[in-house]
Amino acid sequence: xxxxxLRRLLLTLVVLFFVTLxxxxxMQMLPGDPALIMLGSDATKEQxxxxxxxxxxxxxxxxxxxxxxxxxxxxxxxxxxxxxxxxAKLIFSRLPITLSIGILAxxxxxxxxxxxxxxxxxxxxxFIDSVVVVFTNFAVALxxxxxxxxxxxxxxIKLGWLPVQGFVPPSENFAKSVQxxxxxxxxxxxxxxxxxxxxxxxxMLEVIRQDYIxxxxxxxxxxxxxxxxxxxxxxxxxIITLLGLQLGHVVGMSVLIEQVFNIPGLGRLLxxxxxxxxxxxxxxxxxxxxxxxxxxxxxxxxxYRYVDPRIQYE
Amino acid sequence: xxxxxxSAAPLAAVPPKTNEFRRFVRVMFSRKVVIISLLVxxxxxxxxxxxxxxxxxxxxxxxxxxxxxxPSGKYLLGTDQLGRDILSRIIYGSRAxxxxxxxxVAFAGAVGVALGLIAGYFGxxxxxxIMRLMDxxxxxxxxxxxxxxxxxxxxxxxxxxxxxxxxxxxTYARLMRGQVLSVRRSDYVLAGEISGARSFFNMLVHVxxxxxxxxxxxxTLNLGTAILAEAALSFLGLGVSPPQxxxxxxxxxxxxxxxxxxxxxxxxxxxxxxxxxxxNIVGDALRDALDPKLRGSL
Numbered sequence: 001x002x003x004x005x006l007r008r009l010l011l012t013l014v015v016l017f018f019v020t021l022x023x024x025x026x027m028q029m030l031p032g033d034p035a036l037i038m039l040g041s042d043a044t045k046e047q048x049x050x051x052x053x054x055x056x057x058x059x060x061x062x063x064x065x066x067x068x069x070x071x072x073x074x075x076x077x078x079x080x081x082x083x084x085x086x087x088a089k090l091i092f093s094r095l096p097i098t099l100s101i102g103i104l105a106x107x108x109x110x111x112x113x114x115x116x117x118x119x120x121x122x123x124x125x126x127f128i129d130s131v132v133v134v135f136t137n138f139a140v141a142l143x144x145x146x147x148x149x150x151x152x153x154x155x156x157i158k159l160g161w162l163p164v165q166g167f168v169p170p171s172e173n174f175a176k177s178v179q180x181x182x183x184x185x186x187x188x189x190x191x192x193x194x195x196x197x198x199x200x201x202x203x204m205l206e207v208i209r210q211d212y213i214x215x216x217x218x219x220x221x222x223x224x225x226x227x228x229x230x231x232x233x234x235x236x237x238x239i240i241t242l243l244g245l246q247l248g249h250v251v252g253m254s255v256l257i258e259q260v261f262n263i264p265g266l267g268r269l270l271x272x273x274x275x276x277x278x279x280x281x282x283x284x285x286x287x288x289x290x291x292x293x294x295x296x297x298x299x300x301x302x303x304y305r306y307v308d309p310r311i312q313y314e
Numbered sequence: 315x316x317x318x319x320x321s322a323a324p325l326a327a328v329p330p331k332t333n334e335f336r337r338f339v340r341v342m343f344s345r346k347v348v349i350i351s352l353l354v355x356x357x358x359x360x361x362x363x364x365x366x367x368x369x370x371x372x373x374x375x376x377x378x379x380x381x382x383x384x385p386s387g388k389y390l391l392g393t394d395q396l397g398r399d400i401l402s403r404i405i406y407g408s409r410a411x412x413x414x415x416x417x418x419v420a421f422a423g424a425v426g427v428a429l430g431l432i433a434g435y436f437g438x439x440x441x442x443x444i445m446r447l448m449d450x451x452x453x454x455x456x457x458x459x460x461x462x463x464x465x466x467x468x469x470x471x472x473x474x475x476x477x478x479x480x481x482x483x484x485t486y487a488r489l490m491r492g493q494v495l496s497v498r499r500s501d502y503v504l505a506g507e508i509s510g511a512r513s514f515f516n517m518l519v520h521v522x523x524x525x526x527x528x529x530x531x532x533x534t535l536n537l538g539t540a541i542l543a544e545a546a547l548s549f550l551g552l553g554v555s556p557p558q559x560x561x562x563x564x565x566x567x568x569x570x571x572x573x574x575x576x577x578x579x580x581x582x583x584x585x586x587x588x589x590x591x592x593x594n595i596v597g598d599a600l601r602d603a604l605d606p607k608l609r610g611s612l
Binding site for chain 1: 446447449450451453454455456457458459461462463465466467538542545546549550551552562565568569572573576579580583586587590591594595
């Protein structure tokens, strides 16, 4: 087990190395001269040249890359072009907001999606199953930013049940914070919920056909125990894999949800940085998000062993 | 005995390929919802192709006197904040969605299949480098990758296609590699190698055709994904450049007038849902029809 975790960790580091390479290369493609953006069009040629030298922009690209990588390893993601703020500080002040919304959305996904998938599988071919299948097909096709717009119109503007936009930190006013979070969390969880429900249904259908389920039933084990203890536990592996992937999806989609609900999270920071051509922030945001996804996948891989003891790593 | 001989004769007379095709058609078109979805998609292609003849108004002509009109006989879905006909813009917007959808998936499919084929066929260090690169790309959520690439390349139809295409490549590469590994040691591939066929020829002639089915299914399912992603980019203002009509940017335009004029956002969004659902349903049906595991059971 220890060897496996170490090997998997090394593999994650290799993947992260490639991530840094991709992120760096994308940022090299960005149009515009960073020195010009920082100093403005009034800057003289000498000033621009001095700043380029200071930022290392005149160095060969490989030198620039390793210089940047060295700084990243020390937790230094650079300073913003426009506000001269520390990018790492800025990102880590926004990250908890995005992560808390994302994790809450994943909790909703598990709490509703898994039971719904189990129910559809157990009631296969019935009206309930059909409703679940139609719902999941529909939810997968829904653009979540459009759903958010509909939610704002019907629930906030027409019915007045929830606030239209904004974010209130829980430490400031917990009740208001919850009110502001309900809609973003529910909407963010919609497509993940549909995917997890579909996956749970199909995994359960596969497991339910197995001999050991028949044996458990013939031994007179209660149906609830058969489903929860024997079937669901064995159906969990693909569901956990999907949940690991869904974290990346949820963080990605939060960019859109934060835009609609005006939430000051990482997604909103990323979009505004793109419009302001602040490539240092963009670079930092993409890198941090990719690291979170890679670590989540690592955790999922390790979790397999606990869920299914039959899996041997060596 | 005689009956058995009689019943066996027609079966033997039917060539296996015809059986395969019949089975495909039977499974593919067994559900009404699939036929309806196919009709929706054919209708969409026709609308996109003949947009100038179908659209009741010029989608780009501004008429501030008629701004934010409610649906009426003149403007079936009303007008936007600049007095442009919403229905005409939806009709023209289908062009951007379809163009981005097909082109980005074609680009991703071509590059991803080639990378997966090379990684799976050659293995070793080539495989390691390609697949770790794909893993790294997959670590960046596709919408974030498309956003960053879109920012780097700039807006516009072509760049959106490239940005979305790159974000979709890893899925094809992984699928293709898996397929190649499963047929790599097959007798017919080894026979090709032994008989002196060049690696490139062997890959194209013997390996590739045996890995096509799952790719076709993925292409169909990805068309919906690409249309959703294009709409998301346009919604954020990083997709198709204005004034070109795109469903995502239409939703965003309407968001500012949501309380007064909700149809501006609701109508284009509904189109996205219908089209993406249609692609997903057709993709699912294709998978059922092409998946060998289901053979004989349907």
